[in-house]
Amino acid sequence: MIKFLKKPTNLLFSTLLLLTIINIVQSYTTELLSDEAYYWVYSQKLDFGYFDHPPMVALWIYVSNLFFANGELSVRFFAAFTLSSTIFICWKLIEHPKKIEFTWLFLLIVLSTTLFNVYGFITVPDTPLLFFMALFLLGYKKYVDHKSFLSYFLISIGMAGMLYSKYQAILVILFVLFSNLKILKDGKFWIASLGSTILFAPHLYWQFINDFPTFRYHLYERTASSVYNVGDTLLHFVNIIAIIGLTFPIVYLAFYKNLKTKELFSKSLNFIVIGFITFFFLMSFKGHVQAQWIVPISIPLILITFYYLIDKKAKRKTFIYLASATLICVTFIRIAMANDGILSKQQDMHGNKAWVQNLKTVIKGKQPIFLDSYQNASAYWFYAHEQPLEFNSWNRRKNQYDLLESNTFSKNKDVALIGNKRIKNTADTSIIKRNKTKLYIKYLSNYNNYKGLKITFEDNLSIADLNSKTLDIFVKNSYADLGENNIIYKVVLLDEKRKAIKTFPAEITFNEAINIGNNNAKLSIKTKETTIDTAVSFIQIIGQTHKDMPSFRVSSMKQIKL
Numbered sequence: 001m002i003k004f005l006k007k008p009t010n011l012l013f014s015t016l017l018l019l020t021i022i023n024i025v026q027s028y029t030t031e032l033l034s035d036e037a038y039y040w041v042y043s044q045k046l047d048f049g050y051f052d053h054p055p056m057v058a059l060w061i062y063v064s065n066l067f068f069a070n071g072e073l074s075v076r077f078f079a080a081f082t083l084s085s086t087i088f089i090c091w092k093l094i095e096h097p098k099k100i101e102f103t104w105l106f107l108l109i110v111l112s113t114t115l116f117n118v119y120g121f122i123t124v125p126d127t128p129l130l131f132f133m134a135l136f137l138l139g140y141k142k143y144v145d146h147k148s149f150l151s152y153f154l155i156s157i158g159m160a161g162m163l164y165s166k167y168q169a170i171l172v173i174l175f176v177l178f179s180n181l182k183i184l185k186d187g188k189f190w191i192a193s194l195g196s197t198i199l200f201a202p203h204l205y206w207q208f209i210n211d212f213p214t215f216r217y218h219l220y221e222r223t224a225s226s227v228y229n230v231g232d233t234l235l236h237f238v239n240i241i242a243i244i245g246l247t248f249p250i251v252y253l254a255f256y257k258n259l260k261t262k263e264l265f266s267k268s269l270n271f272i273v274i275g276f277i278t279f280f281f282l283m284s285f286k287g288h289v290q291a292q293w294i295v296p297i298s299i300p301l302i303l304i305t306f307y308y309l310i311d312k313k314a315k316r317k318t319f320i321y322l323a324s325a326t327l328i329c330v331t332f333i334r335i336a337m338a339n340d341g342i343l344s345k346q347q348d349m350h351g352n353k354a355w356v357q358n359l360k361t362v363i364k365g366k367q368p369i370f371l372d373s374y375q376n377a378s379a380y381w382f383y384a385h386e387q388p389l390e391f392n393s394w395n396r397r398k399n400q401y402d403l404l405e406s407n408t409f410s411k412n413k414d415v416a417l418i419g420n421k422r423i424k425n426t427a428d429t430s431i432i433k434r435n436k437t438k439l440y441i442k443y444l445s446n447y448n449n450y451k452g453l454k455i456t457f458e459d460n461l462s463i464a465d466l467n468s469k470t471l472d473i474f475v476k477n478s479y480a481d482l483g484e485n486n487i488i489y490k491v492v493l494l495d496e497k498r499k500a501i502k503t504f505p506a507e508i509t510f511n512e513a514i515n516i517g518n519n520n521a522k523l524s525i526k527t528k529e530t531t532i533d534t535a536v537s538f539i540q541i542i543g544q545t546h547k548d549m550p551s552f553r554v555s556s557m558k559q560i561k562l
Helices: 008-029 035-043 054-066 071-090 100-111 114-118 126-145 149-165 169-177 181-185 185-208 212-219 232-241 246-257 264-283 291-310 312-340 350-364 374-384 422-426 464-467
Strands: 367-371 389-391 409-418 431-434 437-449 454-457 470-477 490-493 500-510 517-525 537-545
Touching: 008 071, 008 100, 008 312, 035 054, 035 071, 035 431, 035 454, 054 071, 054 126, 054 149, 071 126, 071 291, 100 114, 100 291, 114 291, 114 312, 114 490, 114 537, 126 149, 126 169, 126 291, 149 185, 149 291, 149 374, 149 409, 169 181, 169 264, 169 312, 185 212, 185 500, 232 264, 246 264, 246 291, 246 537, 264 291, 291 312, 350 374, 350 437, 367 374, 389 409, 422 437, 464 537, 470 500, 490 517
Parallel strands: 367 389, 367 409
Antiparallel strands: 409 437, 431 437, 454 470, 470 517, 490 500, 490 537, 500 517
């Protein structure tokens, strides 16, 4: 065996095969993260877009589901193969006369890059993003070396695949272009870009017909009311270290030494690293920045570090010690992830099967409704094999359940409302979720769900219109039993940061009999105030169908013109 592995090619493919097997075992033995369960919900109905992300993660899970009908492997199986494929593509990106001799070094660098390896046994949008990013860089490398049909083809497929995976793809593409502006003079590159645009067009059309929910959320809804916290900026620098692991001193030293390079491909790697770090440093002033948002810099850093260490024997020795320590730590963490009880505190991947089965037993067949938690709803759906409802309070962030038609129907049912401390004082019972954290349960009778009702305002709504106290509205109705008194309506007025200023009772009067489909109606604002404060920037209609339930969104926020 040792003699067999001394051959670099055998070492490379044997390691990748072993890594694939280890990741499959890890996938099978580790419960889903709550976000993975949420992305599994995506895969239950393939589409060209979803609320939070483009659709590639759903396709990744769908492929896994073709091999396994249920269980964690039905979500993660494909990821184990694509990580190994991504590593192989990274290997193909390297051109160095000593490359084969240092195959072991390449593998050590890859395996000790901490967060990069996680995407071999979890399936999130970053999983396909890294694969297509490697493919895109391979196309660009071939383009730099020799412009060929294959180079343009890989660039086109790589760009489209990245864009279908996660919107950080735009940053990867832009930073590569900034590193070599001459590429913009190449007509064939524009043809390749047009090809990517055509491939991506179905997603853009999906955004259009759904009123651009993803763009709205990521561009302004997510951070509209955020306040700067210095901890977010400091955490960004912690993340820069954490995604690499204990080898970070050598890795970032290699990156620093590489800044002087004039070689086009190597220069593009520098631009990606600098660009991501700088961009998300600036974003930290608007809110929390997550570690996985900068994980694309892992690929450039792996390549840069390999080139650096080949000719630096002393640094290579230090790197081996640090990498070995990282591998020991990572091995322990991976074992702890798969085995609940090793760590003193349960993590996100622990105890999900247990609380779901416990909850299913306690509610005794009643329809579960999860209050303000798409993660809990998704974990329940996956492990209980039955779809719950997810109820979003009007002032909580939207999610994919807001787009699911199946989440909008529930008529005269006895239901179990499941939430956190918000319903603690009125709850009928509770269960332990993990780490003594409780899920509270309140039983409701004859619950009717009208969350599919959608109201829109006329264009060019002004303060003067509000002061008239009566507004013309349009009601899109999906319910045969909807009456004017089924919902208690309220009008919420919000400031420029989308924070509620005032709430008034309201009534809706339909111009004609209420029909399924579009209806014209009038909204009456019930207030004795003669004028509306000019500080108001947005208006929203909310509704309540049960005294023990929060209000839900009946309309989107509408901007008010002064």
